[in-house]
Amino acid sequence: MCSSMSRLCRRGRPLGWCLAGFFCYFWRAVSAIPCPSFPGKLFPRRYHMKSRRILSILAAFASWSAVQAQEELLHYSFNDPNLQTTTAADAGPDGHGLTMYSADGEPAALQTGPGVSGKEGDHAFNNSGATGMGRNGQGGWAETAIQGEGTIWQRGLTSFTVTGWFQPTESQPSDTARIVYIQPSLEGNALTVWAVGGGRLELRIDKQKDGGQSEPVFGRKPGEWNFFAVTFDATKGSDNVRYYAGTESSSVREVGEGTLAIERWTPARGGSRTPIFVIGSGGREIQRPFQGHMDEIRFFGAEAGSDGAFDQEKLEEIRSEALAR
Incomplete structure (x- = not known):
């Protein structure tokens, strides 16, 4: 999914796709990195919930941007x-x-x-x-x-x-x-x-x-x-x-x-x-x-x-x- 978004961005698709693609890679990365404040554990659940909300907003923005395009x-x-x-x-x-x-x-x-x-x-x-x-x-x-x-x-x-x-x-x-x-x-x-x-x-x-x-x-x-x-x-x-x-x-x-x-x-x-x-x-x-x-x-x-x-x-x-x- 992330690579697909990246390709869309490179092909000149609306800014929303580029932002969503960037966050997709970010999401995949932070989901696998231990949190410094909690040794041996992944980011706390609240971080994942916030990330999901942001991803939803970016996805909605991508759709909105596509509608704007001629x-x-x-x-x-x-x-x-x-x-x-x-x-x-x-x-x-x-x-x-x-x-x-x-x-x-x-x-x-x-x-x-x-x-x-x-x-x-x-x-x-x-x-x-x-x-x-x-x-x-x-x-x-x-x-x-x-x-x-x-x-x-x-x-x-x-x-x-x-x-x-x-x-x-x-x-x-x-x-x-x-x-x-x-x-x-x-x-x-x-x-x-x-x-x-x-x-x-x-x-x-x-x-x-x-x-x-x-x-x-x-x-x-x-x-x-x-x-x-x-x-x-x-x-x-x-x-x-x-x-x-x-x-x-x-x-x-x-x-x-x-x-x-x-x-x-x-x-x-x-x-x-x-x-x-x-x-x-x-x-x-x-x-x-x-x-x-x-x-x-x-x-x-x-x-x-x-x-x-x-x-x-x-x-x-x-x-x-x-x-x-």
Whole structure:
């Protein structure tokens, strides 16, 4: 057990595991050392009782620390070697595979190359066949149902990060176009990352529009891949939404901020409807497609604390990682 805790610590697990591992070795050592005050005897019983209490506290702290840490919940690379497939695998922990659909609602092979890295075998989600960008268009999408019961989606998140890449076909959307959309359960919270007029990004939770917008981040160079990231941190009373952008050749920079009045984002709260994660449009019910290619869509979150809202340095790592694939 002690060696297992030690290995977890060396692998960068939360501080609680390191402390628990240290105390495990300490416990094993003192249990076999005679007490100087009592020759020939082990430590008195009261020392063992205190040690057990401390170990319990440290173990609880380890569990708490693990809860604080962010998780990668969804990750879509669209790199299936079979370009005729109508599905896309999820590299996240729960395997929420996507099904891709054409504008008429039929499963469609919308995975094509090249992806953002430009390397052989790297593909992307292709929605360039949409008739327009935003309100006046009809186009494809990719979606998956999220089983929320007993999961982080039902317990809720205090912080999260959405990242991805897009290569718009049209320079600007008409009104608004959906990049990422989470349709919630009947009593849950919706989430949308919008592309809005002027080449800006906007995060909305439910129908709140106070999350601000980014500065213009796309539409200047046709055919250019744009990296985007949106973070939310409910532990902050203001400026809890931040926008970031980069390109294939430029590093991540912060491009805007805003404030949303919500203490916890919970998409799977109550009701019988299963939340649906959608890329590239609003899905079957509401279109507003994003016209172009999309790649490396990822979603991270934390149940408690601010670890789910990544800083600029971490986002630059994610941008660079996609280009190296």
